[in-house]
Every structure is written in C-alpha cells, then in structure tokens.
Amino acid sequence: xxxxxxxxxxxxxxxxxxxxxxxxxxxxxxxxxxxxxxxxxxxxxxxxxxxxxxxxxxxxxxxxxxxxxxxxxxxxxxxxxxxxxxxxxxxxxxxxxxxxxxxxxxxxxxxxxxxxxxxxxxxxxxxxxxxxxxxxxxxxxxxxxxxxxxxxxxxxxxxxxxxxxxxxxxxxxxxxxxxxxxxxxxxxxxxxxxxxxxxxxxxxxxxxxxxxxxxxxxxxxxxxxxxxxxxxxxxxxxxxxxxxxxxxxxxxxxxxxxxxxxxxxxxxxxxxxxxxxxxxxxxxxxxxxxxxxxxxxxxxxxxxxxxxxxxxxxxxxxxxxxxxxxxxxxxxxxxxxxxxxxxxxxxxxxxxxxxxxxxxxxxxxxxxxxxxxxxxxxxxxxxxxxxxxxxxxxxxxxxxxxxxxxxxxxxxxxxxxxxxxxxxxxxxxxxxxxxxxxxxxxxxxxxxxxxxxxxxxxxxxxxxxxxxxxxxxxxxxxxxxxxxxxxxxxxxxxxxxxxxxxxxxxxxxxxxxxxxxxxxxxxxxxxxxxxxxxxxxxxxxxxxxxxxxxxxxxxxxxxxxxxxxxxxxxxxxx
Numbered sequence: 001x002x003x004x005x006x007x008x009x010x011x012x013x014x015x016x017x018x019x020x021x022x023x024x025x026x027x028x029x030x031x032x033x034x035x036x037x038x039x040x041x042x043x044x045x046x047x048x049x050x051x052x053x054x055x056x057x058x059x060x061x062x063x064x065x066x067x068x069x070x071x072x073x074x075x076x077x078x079x080x081x082x083x084x085x086x087x088x089x090x091x092x093x094x095x096x097x098x099x100x101x102x103x104x105x106x107x108x109x110x111x112x113x114x115x116x117x118x119x120x121x122x123x124x125x126x127x128x129x130x131x132x133x134x135x136x137x138x139x140x141x142x143x144x145x146x147x148x149x150x151x152x153x154x155x156x157x158x159x160x161x162x163x164x165x166x167x168x169x170x171x172x173x174x175x176x177x178x179x180x181x182x183x184x185x186x187x188x189x190x191x192x193x194x195x196x197x198x199x200x201x202x203x204x205x206x207x208x209x210x211x212x213x214x215x216x217x218x219x220x221x222x223x224x225x226x227x228x229x230x231x232x233x234x235x236x237x238x239x240x241x242x243x244x245x246x247x248x249x250x251x252x253x254x255x256x257x258x259x260x261x262x263x264x265x266x267x268x269x270x271x272x273x274x275x276x277x278x279x280x281x282x283x284x285x286x287x288x289x290x291x292x293x294x295x296x297x298x299x300x301x302x303x304x305x306x307x308x309x310x311x312x313x314x315x316x317x318x319x320x321x322x323x324x325x326x327x328x329x330x331x332x333x334x335x336x337x338x339x340x341x342x343x344x345x346x347x348x349x350x351x352x353x354x355x356x357x358x359x360x361x362x363x364x365x366x367x368x369x370x371x372x373x374x375x376x377x378x379x380x381x382x383x384x385x386x387x388x389x390x391x392x393x394x395x396x397x398x399x400x401x402x403x404x405x406x407x408x409x410x411x412x413x414x415x416x417x418x419x420x421x422x423x424x425x426x427x428x429x430x431x432x433x434x435x436x437x438x439x440x441x442x443x444x445x446x447x448x449x450x451x452x453x454x455x456x457x458x459x460x461x462x463x464x465x466x467x468x469x470x471x472x473x474x475x476x477x478x479x480x481x482x483x484x485x486x487x488x489x490x491x492x493x494x495x496x497x498x499x500x501x502x503x504x505x506x507x508x509x510x511x512x513x514x515x516x517x518x519x520x521x522x523x524x525x526x527x528x529x530x531x532x533x534x535x536x537x538x539x540x541x542x543x544x545x546x547x548x549x550x551x552x553x554x555x556x557x558x559x560x561x562x563x564x565x566x567x568x569x570x571x572x573x574x
Contacts, residue, residue: 005221005377005379005380005388006220006221006391007220007223007377007378008220008221008223009220010216010217010219010220011216011219012212012216013212013215013216013250014185014212015092015183015185015208015212016089016092016183016208016211016212017092017094018212019212019215019246019249019250020053020054020057020089020093021054022250023050023250023252024050024051024053024054026226027050027252028049028050028051029049029050029051030049030226030252030253030254031047031048031050031254032048032249032254032255033047033048033053033085033254033255033256033257034046034047034048034254034255034256034271035048035081035082035257036256036257036259048082050252053086053089056086057086057089057093058167058171058178059163059164059167059168059171060086060090060163060164060167061090061091061094061095061167061178062170062171062175062177062178062179063166063167063170064091064096064121064163064178065094065175065177065178065181066166066167066170066175067121067145067163069095069096069120069121069145070095070096070177070181071095071096072095072096072097072120073096073097073098073099073117073118073121073191074087074091074095074096074097074098074119074120074121074122074123075098075099075100075101075113075114075117075119075121075123076098076099076100076101076122076123076124077100077101077102077103077105077122077123077124077125077128077237078103078123078124078125078128078149079103079257080232080233080235080236080241080257080258081125081149081257082257083123083125083160084149084236085236085245085255087123087147088100088236088242090178092189092190092208094178094179094181094183095178095181096189097188097190098189098190098191099113099114099117099190100192100237100242101193101237102193102235102237102557103235103237103557104557107134110128110131110135111131111138111140111141113201114135114141114143115141116203116420117191117193117203117420118142119141119142119143120142120144120145121144121145121147122143122145122146123147123149123160124146124147124148124149125149125150126149126153129148129152129154129157132148132154132157133154145158146158147159147160147163148160183208185207185208185209186207186209188205188206188207188417188420189206189208190204190205190207190208190211191203191204191206191420192206192237192238192367202419202422202425203419203420204368204416204419204420205416205417205418205419205420206239206370206416206417207417209413210413210414210417211243211246211370213370213412213413213414214243214247214369214370214371214372214414215243215246215247217372217390217391217392217393218372218375218390219247219250219251220390220391221375221377221390221391222339222361222377223378224248224251224275225251225253226251226252227274228248228251228253228254228274228275228336229253229254229256229271229272229273229274230244230248230253230254230255230256230273230274230275230276230277231256231257231258231264231267231268231271231275231276232245232255232256232257232258233276233277234278234279234558235557235558237557238367238371238558239365239367239371240341240365240558241277241558243371243372244277248275253275256271256273261282261559264282264286265289265331265332265333267333268332268333268335269331269332269333270333271333272333273332273333273334273335274335275335275336275338275339276337276338277338277339277340277341278338278339279340279341279558279559279560280340280345280346280349281484281559281560283340283345283349283353283360284345284346284477285483286332287352288480288506288509290328291352292480292509292513293331303325306324306325307355309324310324310325311355319357321355321356321357322357325356325357328356329356329358332358335358336357336359337358337359337360337361338353338358338359338360338361339361339362339363340360340361340362340363341362341363341364341365341386345362345474346474346478347383347384348478350383351383354381361375361376361387362375362376362385362386363375363386363387364386364387364449364451366437368415368416368435368437369410369412369414369435369437370416371414372414373390373393373395373412373437374386374388374390374393374395375388376388382444382446384450385444385449385450386449386450386451387448387449388447388448388449389410389412389449390412390414392412392413393410393411393412393413393414394411394412395408395409395410395411395443395449396408396409396410396434397409397441397442397443398434398436400442403442404443405440405442405452406440406441406442407436407437407438407439407440407455408439408440408441408449408451409434409435409436409437410434410435410437411433415430415433415435416430416435418430438454438455438456439451439453439454439455440452440453440454440458440468451470452468452470453468453469453470453471457469459487459489459497459499461489461496461497465540467499467540467541469486469487469488472487472499472501472533472537472543473485473486473501476501476503476530476533479526480509480513481505481506481510481513481514482503482504482505482506483504483506484503484504484552484553484561485501485502485503485504486501486553486563486566486567487499487500487501488500488502488563488567490545490571498544498545499541499542499543499545500544500546500547500570501530501543501545501547502547502549502553502566502570503526503546503547503548503549504549504550504551504552504553505522505526505548507550510522510550522548523548526548527546530546547570553566554566554569
C-alpha cells in the first residue's frame with residue numbers, strides 16, 4: 001500500500017479484549033452507550049461509561065464461565081441494543097465463540113442456524129421467547145442455556161440481569177476465570193452467516209486477528225474523535241455493523257441506538273449524532289428529501305450559487321460550508337461524517353453531502369473480509385470510486401477484459417479463515433491466499449477501485465454483450481420519485497433477453513409533487529423518463545419493459561434488495 005495514504009498513527013491490538021481495555025484506560029469516564037428507556041410513559045436516558053462497560057463485561061463473562069460456557073458457542077439474536085453489545089463483547093473477551101444471528105429470520109431458519117453452528121447457549125430478547133420455547137421443546141439443537149435480555153417468560157429461561165448479579169458476586173469472591181482466560185487471536189472466534197436461506201447461507205469463520213487488523217487499518221485513514229457520537233443503525237449481526245462498533249469503541253466514541261428506519265432523522269437530531277455508518281439506499285433517500293425541501297422553499301438557485309462560491313473558496317483553503325449550509329446540517333443533528341458502503345451509490349449524492357460540509361466516505365468489503373477491503377479518506381477521495389486498499393491489504397483484478405474489468409480479489413490479515421464445515425466452497429473462493437469476491441471492477445491509474453457490478457448479476461445477451469445492471473440502476477435511482485429499483489433480463493421467444501426494470505415509487509413524493517396523476521398517467525411519465533435514459537445508452541442497453549409499484553421490494557436487514565428473490569417473483573407472476 002502507498003504509505004502516503006496512511007494519515008494517522010493508530011494502535012495495533014492483539015485481540016478484542018486488549019482493544020476494549022485500552023479504550024477503558026484512555027477514556028474511563030467517556031459515555032460508551034446512551035440507552036433510552038420508557039418508564040411510566042416518560043422517556044429516560046441512561047449513560048453507560050466505558051468504565052461501567054468494562055465492569056459489565058467482566059460480570060457477564062464470569063457468569064458465562066460459571067454456566068460452563070468457557071470455550072463454547074454463544075448465539076445472539078436481538079435488535080441493536082446494549083445487551084447485544086455486552087453479550088458479544090463478553091463472549092469475545094474471554095468466553096468462547098460468538099454466533100450473531102439475523103434478527104429478521106423466521107423460526108425454521110433460526111433453528112437451522114443454531115443447529116449448523118452447534119450453539120451451546122442463545123441470548124435473545126423477549127420477542128423471540130415463543131420461538132426459543134419451541135426450539136427448547138423440540139430438542140433438535142445443542143442448546144444448554146436460553147438467556148433472555150428482559151424478565152424471562154418461561155421458567156427454563158435464564159435472566160440477563162440475574163446473570164450480571166451472579167457475575168458481580170463471583171467477582172467479589174475473587175473469581176478470575178474470565179479475566180485470566182487465554183485468547184488465541186488466530187483461531188475461529190466468530191461464526192457469521194451470509195444472507196440466504198438456511199441451506200444456501202454460508203457460515204463465515206472469523207478470528208479476532210481478522211477483526212482487530214481491520215479496526216487498526218481503518219484508524220490509519222479515518223479520523224474519529226472521542227467526542228463523536230455514532231448512531232448504531234446497521235444491524236450488529238453484519239460485520240459492517242459489529243466491526244464498525246469496535247472501530248468506534250477503539251476511539252472512545254458515544255454510541256446510540258436507532259428507533260427504526262422511520263426515525264433516523266429524528267434520532268440524528270435527538271442525540272446530536274456526528275458520525276453515521278449507513279447504506280446507499282438510505283443516504284440517497286436523505287438526499288432526495290433535502291433536495292425536495294430546498295425546492296419547496298424556493299431556494300434551489302440560491303443553494304446552487306452558494307455551493308459554487310463555497311467550492312471556489314475551498315480550493316483557496318477557506319472552508320465555509322458548515323456555516324453556509326447550517327440549516328441543512330442542523331436538520332441532520334449536526335452530522336459531520338457519513339460512511340457509506342455495502343452497494344453502489346450515485347456519486348452526485350456523495351458530492352451533495354460533501355458540498356454541505358458533511359464528509360462522505362465510501363468503502364467496500366464483504367463479511368468474508370471482516371469487512372473492509374478499500375476505503376476513501378480525507379485526502380484521497382475520488383467520487384464514484386470505493387477508495388484504495390487498506391493498510392496491509394492487497395487487491396488485484398482477476399482475468400480483466402479489454403476494458404480492464406474483472407473479478408476483484410483480495411489478500412490480507414482481514415480475510416476469513418474459511419467457511420465452517422464447507423471445504424468445497426472455501427476452495428472455490430480462497431485460491432493461493434487470495435479471496436475471490438465475486439464482485440467486478442477495475443482499478444484506475446492512481447490505484448482507486450471502481451465497482452461495476454456483481455459477477456452473478458451480469459446479464460449476458462445473445463450477442464455476447466455483458467450488461468452490469470447496477471450501472472443502469474444508479475441512473476434510474478436519480479429520478480426523484482424512485483424509492484428503489486432493479487434491472488434484470490426477461491427471456492424472449494428467440495432465446496435472448498430484453499432488459500426490464502422494476503421501479504418502486506415514493507408514494508409521498510408522488511402524492512405531494514405529482515398530485516392528480518392517475519396510475520396510467522404515472523406509468524406513462526415513468527416510461528417517458530426511462531426512454532430519456534435509454535437515449536444516453538447504446539441500443540443493447542435499452543430498457544424495454546417497466547414494472548411500476550409502490551410495494552417495497554424484498555430486502556436484507558441492511559436494506560439491500562434480494563435481487564434473485566425479486567426476479568423469481570416477477571417471472572412467476574408474468
């Protein structure tokens with residue numbers, strides 16, 4: 001890696017226990033988490049310091065050891081909350097192997113993943129009590145302990161609070177089993193399931209070295225301050241969510257929890273959030289909302305002029321953006337940085353946020369890479385790219401075509417150990433130490449990586465032309481009424497494919513801005529807009545069919561559209 005791109009000195013950690021202890025030593029009185037609770041109809045906030053976090057980790061970890069869970073597997077399923085973080089950190093700081101589960105899974109898949117991971121205990125919130133009781137009675141898993149985050153509904157379930165009290169008592173009596181456990185940073189400590197059904201999802205094996213190497217590398221390129229406040233929006237059962245949490249913890253940051261997708265703007269204002277790790281769909285929606293509000297107030301031209309002036313001054317070393325666009329920033333709670341990853345994003349969205357003075361950094365990675373492979377930073381931003389390789393990470397383009405586009409492959413300390421009990425799948429993606437991502441892209445002459453699409457998403461036409469649907473989806477997403485869209489191929493009678501798009505429109509925007517349009521008129525307007533996009537493309541990339549709806553698409557918990565489930569559903573309905 002180009003050493004010029006390492007901007008900051010950063011601590012290296014042996015394991016996650018060392019990372020947490022180092023933060024507690026440096027920032028004992030900093031608020032680690034703000035927990036919102038409702039008592040007697042009133043909202044109250046509990047501040048948990050880093051010192052208190054360490055104490056709670058020691059209590060819970062000691063209680064886990066008393067239950068006989070040393071070296072065993074502990075699954076966690078819940079919304080993002082303090083108890084989730086505590087169970088995760090206690091397990092990794094000296095107990096055993098953690099198995100984070102997707103909170104949106106149905107009964108059958110939860111049971112299947114608990115079986116496949118050989119989990120010995122599960123920590124869950126109350127809403128899963130019924131599912132856990134069914135699993136307990138079925139006797140189909142290796143589960144010995146069921147630990148409820150609230151007051152248990154079943155006698156057989158253990159109470160999270162009771163375990164904390166038990167751990168406190170054991171510690172007072174001199175129990176040091178948890179704190180003295182030897183951690184092997186290179187062995188499997190985390191089992192994470194990729195998106196997919198029980199049979200199709202792969203179980204990714206990660207070590208603590210994988211995770212802490214990624215945290216260290218991120219700290220060399222992104223400056224986070226101990227007075228920052230992070231909105232923990234991305235689900236912790238994804239590496240982007242959980243590694244991100246450890247990244248913020250390593251900097252003594254305050255972490256707050258999101259009340260749900262609908263309440264993000266409210267939460268940004270409520271907590272005065274300064275840093276927000278998010279996904280493209282959400283940032284694009286926020287951008288559209290800002291532009292709509294500017295237009296509503298008749299300030300579009302004024303904002304355009306202000307943007308030009310502030311950008312000229314910026315080139316001269318004078319930054320007035322956060323003063324000029326104070327109203328926009330205040331509306332987002334004082335946000336100073338947005339980190340976006342997980343999928344392609346329209347570069348004009350990134351430019352807009354940067355123009356307002358909100359630093360917007362893009363990154364790229366996968367569960368199998370703990371997760372970040374490449375990222376931008378303050379000094380190295382190229383709109384449209386996903387940055388350059390992190391410290392100690394190498395990337396190459398495998399078998400590039402005439403345009404330099406090929407599969408992205410990566411090597412580094414953040415690359416997984418392999419897929420649990422799936423040697424065949426491991427051999428497919430790990431070749432001579434290089435991880436084959438399945439994503440397509442190219443590297444420009446300055447070393448910036450550009451993603452063009454997913455290998456399995458490529459639409460191959462009869463004439464041999466390859467079409468990357470993501471390229472067209474970014475253009476369609478720019479239409480102000482589009483909430484989400486996918487582009488796919490529909491089989492024709494002559495064994496070729498016609499390009500089609502499914503567009504989910506923003507109902508609120510249509511009602512407010514396109515008021516009075518019938519469904520047929522709206523369909524016609526969208527079709528005319530698609531024709532305009534077609535004019536910018538060669539004929540083989542023309543979209544020839546559209547499906548318009550206001551019904552949201554099937555998505556993962558990180559708000560990524562489940563493309564193949566959607567396409568299957570569309571083709572079945574045709």
